[in-house]
Amino acid sequence: MTYFGVAYLFMFLPLTLIAYSIVPQKHRWKVLLLASYAFFWSISKKLIVYVIGSTFLIHYIGIWLELLQNERNGILKEAEKEQKKKIRAEYLKKQRRVLTFGVLVNIGILLVVKYIGFIGGNVNSLLQTLKIPFKLQIPKILMPIGISFYTLQAVSYLVDIYHEKIKADKNIARLSLYLTFFPQIMEGPICRYSETAMQLWEGNKITYANLKSGLLRISYGMIKKMIIADRLNRFIGEIYRNYAKYDGGIMVAGMVLYTLQLYMDFSGTMDMVIGTSEIFGIKLPENFKQPFFSKNISEFWTRWHITLGAFFRDYIFYPLSLSEPLKKLTTNARKKIGKYYGPLIASAIALFCVWFCNGLWHGAAWTFIFFGMYHFVLILSGKIFEPAVLWISAKLHINREKAWYKGLQIIKTTLLVFVGELFFRATTVTSGFEMLGKMFTNFSLNSFKDGTILKLGMDVQDFIIIAIFTILVFVISIMHEKDISVREKISKKNIVIRWTIYYLIIFAILLFGAYGINYEAVQPMYANF
Template identity: 45%
Template sequence: MAYHTLLYGFAFLPLCLVLYQLTPQKHRWKVLLAFSWLFFYMISRKLLIYLIGASIITHYTGVRLELLRTEEEREKESAAGKKKKEIRLRYQKKGRQILALGILLLLGVLVYLKYYNFFVRNISNVLDLSVLPFTLPEKKLLLPVGISFYSLEAVGYMADVYWGKIRAEESLGKTALFLGFFPQIMEGPICRFTDTSDTLYAGKSLEWDNLSEGYIRIFWGLFKKLIIADRLAVLVNQIFDNYMEYSGAVVAAGAVAYTVQLYMEFSGCMDIVVGSGRVFGIRLPENFRQPFCARSASEFWRRWHISLGVWFKTYIFYPVSVSGLVKKWNQFGRKHAGKYLTRLVTSALALFPVWLCNGLWHGARWSYIFYGMYYFTLILAGMAVEPVRDRFLGVLHIHPDSFGWRNVQRIKTWIIIFTGELFFRADGLRAGLHMFRSIFDGFDIRKFWDGTLLGLGLGRADFAAVIVGCIVVAVIGSMNENGIITRIRKARASETAKWCVMYGLLFAVLFFAAYGDGYQAVDLIYAGF
């Protein structure tokens, strides 16, 4: 059962809503937990044990860290001056050990299930090249749904308790709900405890405003997923699964189509997720903010899969940037290398683990590692050429915020995004490199309109549905970017307008969604990560 199925939207969610409303307020979070575990069980069956195990580890690590802080405060009260610093350092060390153990247990499971076979395969390949006649056996390992998402949430929660940013949750059940809340378990967003805890446990009664706006958001997500993404999946699969047969403009079209498919799919799923939270009055953080308006690769990542970017920034980028190694480099660099190089190397040292982890997080494949390194290189290169670019603009009297320059930057960013997604979707790094090279092999722009694309599984009506759908999404996106949607919301749209939007979206999905003969149900892409 995925979020875009009838079972979820018209049975699971309404049943949960009814039982939630019928339960006394203080016990409503228990209904959400029961449905969350039921949802997980329906997808991953007995692998539910992993989620429960992760909840127990996370909870008790948090509780232990909280106890430690209380003990520290008590000792500090009766101490004075330098003694306080001593106490702080002693407890910091103890806390670090507990945190490390918690992280090791949680990430140990993730690394073992997700990367064991990848490492074994690569070690075996290396051994094959040497004289050692020895191969390590691969294992059949099943990955619980959402493990990459809830593991990061768990690590973030424990780190926040350790840093004193939040107090540990006292109830094991509530910690388990934070990690396993069903709308976000499959594809995120990767929430921080402070994002959701206020509304998640409040047990707020159902309200018409929340229900109507939540369901509008759900239908909007279905619109993106079923009308646009699932249609484009046909064309994308045809090109990427048979990439040896295509070259030039067709491969370029495949890269663009996959980028649009992935955006419509993932952001559509996030609309369903945020809407599903909203019907209960629970606010989940947004994961997308018009990513195609970005003017640079780094801005793109502040607008695309936002919660993953925020997680990496908070728990990897900043901790690495204030680590001993980077501090030592900073001191050395200031004396010997100058400000420009010091800043560049500091950024590189903090960025490298972020992008290595970003690539690996998506899966155990070299092409994902390449994808991470691709953005690492581009973002660093962007920083490196900043002074030259500024001088160039100054000489030519071009204002950095002028309309023309903004669009030049956007087009450059689109090319970066499309290229990155080509490698991301390709069946391995070798296939990605082949496809990238083949774009320049007899590129003929006329293929976009001479009927060639019609031979890739989609008819004229499909293309019309995709194009009209994309225009609708672009217009709404532009209204969002310019704050128009917020103003409409603040002005409180009339009930008639809400019903019109809801029915409009529902009928659009019913009449124009890609299902029936010629289409196959398309699984959620990010649920596979």
């Protein structure tokens, strides 16, 4: 079952909505929890045991952390002033041990399930290269759906308790619902306990306004995913599989259109997820904010997969760069190399860890690690050269606030994103470089003139449909960038115009959606990460 499949859209979701609305408010969380477990079971079957087991563990660790905090507070009340510091340090140490255990177990399971094949494969290659006659037997382990998203939510929950931002949830059912809520378990957004747990528990009524608004958001997601992303699937697959057969012109098309496909697939799924939650009266955090209007790569990552970036920022970047050793490094470096470059050294170390984890989180392959390192280098060099760029701009009297300058920055950022996504999709890092190389050494428009481009899985009609709907998404993105809510605008129109728009959307999805015998069924692209 996937979010865009018939079983989900016409059976699972409507039945859940009906059950949710007919039961009394205090029991609605049970419908959501049951639906979430049913959804998980429909995809990962017996691996549901993993979710149940790890929920018990996370619940227990959370309570353990809070018990230590309560114990500490009790002792502090009775303690003399000079003893307090020592008591705090002692309990911090105890808490840290418990937290480390909880985090390591969760991350450990993720590492084993997701990376054992990758690590084992690389060890075997190394043994072969060194001519050592030994081969590791790599066990085949099934991966539960959404484990990468689920694990990060679990880690954020435990760390937030440790930092006393939230209290441990004594109610295991509520914690379980927060961890497994069915619309988000497959692809996120990665939510914090403080953002969603209580909303999920409240059992808000399904209102007409929420239903209308949620369905519109879902249909926008369907346009992105089913009309644009899925239509591109065969074309992209052919280019990346058999790139050696084609010239540089086709490589450029493959690179640009893959980025388009990934954006439409992932952001379209997010529209589906957030729209579904909206119907239940639950507000999930946004995961995209018009990323292709970013003026640099740092900004891009605050607009693309926002909740993942925020997770790495809050749980890796800040704790690392503000840890005692790196703080000392910053203090010393500031004295020696100045206020700008001094803090940059500690930031660079933390940034390296963030991007290594980011790459690896996306998948167990060198292409993903390369993808992470590519962004690390871009962001760091952007910071290193920033003073020089500012100096040159000032000397040349360039007004960086002018539209033309911002436009150039956006184009530069978009080109850099294209290259990053090329490696992200490439079968190996080497093939990524070969594809990129072809754009410079073997560039030609012949494939466009002689019709080769139309033999790769998409015909003229496909290209026209993709172009029209991409323009539509682009126009809507501009409106969103200007803080104009398209859904609000539609809801204010009179009934005739409103329903004409609704019917147009339905017919567009039915007529132009890439489903049926001519198209391959496409799994959501981020579901495997």
